[in-house]
Amino acid sequence: xxxxxxxxxxxxxxxxxxxxxxxxxxxxxxxxxxxxxxxxxxxxxxxxxxxxxxxxxxxxxxxxxxxxxxxxxxxxxxxxxxxxxxxxxxxxxxxxxxxxxxxxxxxxxxxxxxxxxxxxxxxxxxxxxxxxxxxxxxxxxxxxxxxxxxxxxxxxxxxxxxxx
Numbered sequence: 001x002x003x004x005x006x007x008x009x010x011x012x013x014x015x016x017x018x019x020x021x022x023x024x025x026x027x028x029x030x031x032x033x034x035x036x037x038x039x040x041x042x043x044x045x046x047x048x049x050x051x052x053x054x055x056x057x058x059x060x061x062x063x064x065x066x067x068x069x070x071x072x073x074x075x076x077x078x079x080x081x082x083x084x085x086x087x088x089x090x091x092x093x094x095x096x097x098x099x100x101x102x103x104x105x106x107x108x109x110x111x112x113x114x115x116x117x118x119x120x121x122x123x124x125x126x127x128x129x130x131x132x133x134x135x136x137x138x139x140x141x142x143x144x145x146x147x148x149x150x151x152x153x154x155x156x157x158x159x160x161x162x163x164x
Contacts, residue, residue, distance in 0.1 A: 006103045009107070010107055010108075013075075014076070015072075017086070021086070021088045031088045033062050038082065059073075
């Protein structure tokens, strides 16, 4: 599965695309994840992470064990307007599964439906702050209740979800 289905952003902004996948755990191989730009998933060259001087700046994050990949496009220009596909392939059996695609539209000056990265960053910042606050309460009050080890373990699990 791939999110979002459609993304409209302003020129020079940042957009994230998420790919979530599953593969049989009994397989002896790990899947390979490609991000492709074009009208469809097949026959398109895969995207590679780029230097920060390129336009758009491409950053690909993958976590095969947790089953996700993130494509981040920064400093987008009009040429970035296209469809983007997540392609997950098991190499030995050549079984591939392509995401449903994300249609990206980059607008010049004004856009009613655009997602601004400022709003997204504030949302993540508030969520991170909330998580740190809850973790602090778990550590503080968990240790006073006589079962401090449980509180510390819960806090470590919350932090591991965020950072690791």
